[in-house]
Amino acid sequence: MAVPWYRSDADVFNLFKDCIQVCMALTETPELKVDACPECQFTSCLCANEAKTFEWNMTATRLDNTVSEEFPLMLPADVLEGSDQATFSVIGYQHQLLYKNDDGSYSAFGKSDNQGNTWLTVFVARSFGQASSYIYISQDHVHNALLWLQKHQLPSGCFRSVGKLFNNDLKGGVDDMISLTAYITVALVALHLEKNDTMLDNALH
Secondary structure (H helix, E strand, O other), X not given: OOOOEEEEEEEEEOOOOOOEEEEOOOOOOOOEEEOOOOOOOOEEEEOOOOEEEEEEEEEEOOOXXXXXXXXXXXXXXXXXXXXXXXXXXXXXXXXXXXXXXXXXXXOOOHHHOOOOOHHHHHHXXXXXXXXXXXXXXXXXXXXXXXXHHHOOEOOXXXXXXXXXXXXXXXXXXXXXXXXXXXXXXXXXXXXXXXXXXXXXXXXXX
């Protein structure tokens, strides 16, 4: 019988203004053994709003019979209504930052990609703008994404599509410059940019 193999991930986010040093360690259990990984790094310096994913490979040393049971999520009586949803929103916000590039754009594999993707970057910028009404989101992330998009706006006001996008559902079945420009323009309006904003004004004309 093949020995079950698992991978465990831990996403660490620094929401402080100062840089911090993070040292991660995974405790073994009688059921799981942490495999040696000499090339893996488990200590990292994270500055403000930075994130890093730590990974461990593990091997099951013992298989026990397990029983699953569904149970309701019980929250304290004094929890503010809707705060449980906000918690999950914060997790989604922090997770999305893993796909941010240094130039403010976003891509399917983050910094592993050669460049950001236009469709994904405007989608994230609009999502962050909408979510900022409910949770704290650094406006620098939205601002940097818009600056990156502006660099890919042509003199005609249209936007050039760059980067790879593996989930074509985001495009709604279209992939032409006019549709992309319309998608970005709607997002810019939703972000409540000033009427005299150069990028929005050029897109509307």
